[in-house]
Every structure is written in structure tokens, then in C-alpha cells.
Amino acid sequence: MEMDWADNQIINTLQENARTSLDQLAHITGLSSATVQRRVKALRDSDVILREIAVIDPSKVGQRMSFVIMVELERERPDQIDIFVRRAMKDRQVQQCYYVTGEADFCLICTAKDMEDFEKLTHRLFFEDSNVRRFRTSVVMGRKKVGLGVFLDDER
Template sequence: MGKNLDKADITLLTLLQRNTRLGLEALAAQAGLSAASVQRRLKSLRDRKVITGEIALVDPAKVGMPMTFVVMVELERERLDQIDAFTRRADAEPMVQQCYYLTGEADFCLICTASDMEAFEELTKRLFFEDSNVRRFRTSVVMGRKKVSLEVPVAAG
């Protein structure tokens, strides 16, 4: 099994990824453990950084951010300091939801959200046009959200 996870850890991780609002008693009942055991296991999973955060999923359209963009970014130079600088800029930008460093044609893939095209255009100025190390970027506008998840399949390895 991956990262020293036993069957009970896998059950807990699967349950929590689907609903972080489950209380200790509900988790214990579904995992066949005591509440104290669940509490110890969750602490260990958090301490070992198996669980890296717990978030609420928000419908972007209902908070005024209905547009999603997938942006492929190519850098001029792929020096470590340039990669780190771009990563820091993307990380600091609230409209960037996800940032992946890639192999292949593009160096980065960004998942961005915006209220409208004008707001996205402003983001492109800040992140791409004002960065002399960005060679080019290609944007795809998301037409529909068909599956949105950060759930990781957890199974015996």
C-alpha cells in the first residue's frame, strides 16, 4: 500500500475526500473503528502531510467568477530561478486556481478563473505580458464544467 497506509487509512482518506464534514463518529462507524482511533489516524495523516489541506468546493458562477480558462505557458528560458519566479507569481495570483510544471511543449499549465473576459485580459497582462521570460501562452476557454475534483484514488499499492 502507498506511503505506509493500511486499509483503515485508505477508507478514511476516501471518505474525507468525498465529504470533509463527516464527524468522528460517522467516520468511525463507516471505517469500523473507534472515534479515538479515527482521531489518532487523522492526526498522523495530517502530520505526515498525506492530508495537505481541507477545503470547501465553491461554485464559481455563484460567486461572480463564471469563466474558467486553461492556459499553456512557454518560458523563454528554463533556468531554475526563472521557473521559481514564474511559480511564485502564479501562486500569488488569486485568479490562478492550479499551476502545473510540465514536460513537453509547454512549461506550465494554469487553470484560471475570472468574472469576465476583461478580468482575464488584465490577468494576462500581469502574468504574461509583463514577464519578459514568457515566450508565449495559449488559452482555451472552458465551455462547461463536466467534472471538477481534486480527489485522488486511494487504493492498495
């Protein structure tokens, strides 16, 4: 999909607040509300906009701990990678899962209520999977910046 300055503005604004009204987007871009509506629909239909979600503060809903976990697999075959990814994607405590290069094969961002809850997560994802060679965990001391935004140039 060819995108222009107005599409970039729409994307940037919706990433900051997905509840921004069509009228507000029209004001920002200088386009009519109908044109903005067509553009937003086209961005969704072409999978530029994949989802619109609510961002929750984990500590306010009982998930007081966050972890960055580096996972190394025993065998890095496509079928084994798929099995691991499916397990990670099904687990509600896994917020993000990245297939990476380097010493580890995967980097996971996870939440837990407490250490006991985290231990249950490690058993589900790692100890019950014979293809997991090892995993290394870092406990998040503080959330300084959290986001998934991919902001685009706003130059005309």
C-alpha cells in the same frame, strides 16, 4: 507512513466530504472514534492530508469564466521557473499551476469574471514577465468534472 485499509477509507471519505464526523468515520471503518481521531491526526501530521478546503462554484461568486492556459517560457532555468511559479501562486485567479513537459512549460487553470478581467490577468502574469515567450488559452465551455481527489483502493 504505512497505511492500511482503514486509513484508505478515512482518506477517501474525507476527500468526498471533509466535514464527515469522527463517529461516521468510525462507523465506516469499524474502528473506535478515538482510534479514528488518532489516525486522522497522523495523516495530517505526516502531510498525507495537506489541507481541508471548501469547494466553491466559481459562477455563483461572479467568476463565470474558466480558462486552461499553456505557458511557454523563454528561458527554462531554475531561477526563472521559480519567479514564474511565485507570481502564479500569488495570483488569486490561478486555481492550479502545473509544471509540465511537452511544448509548454506550465499549464494553468484560471477563473475570471469576464473577458476584461481575463485580459487583466494576462497582463499581470504574461505581458509583464519578459521570460514568457507565449501562452495559449482555451476557454472552458463547461465544467464536467472538477476535483483534486486521489482515491485509494478500498480492498481489504
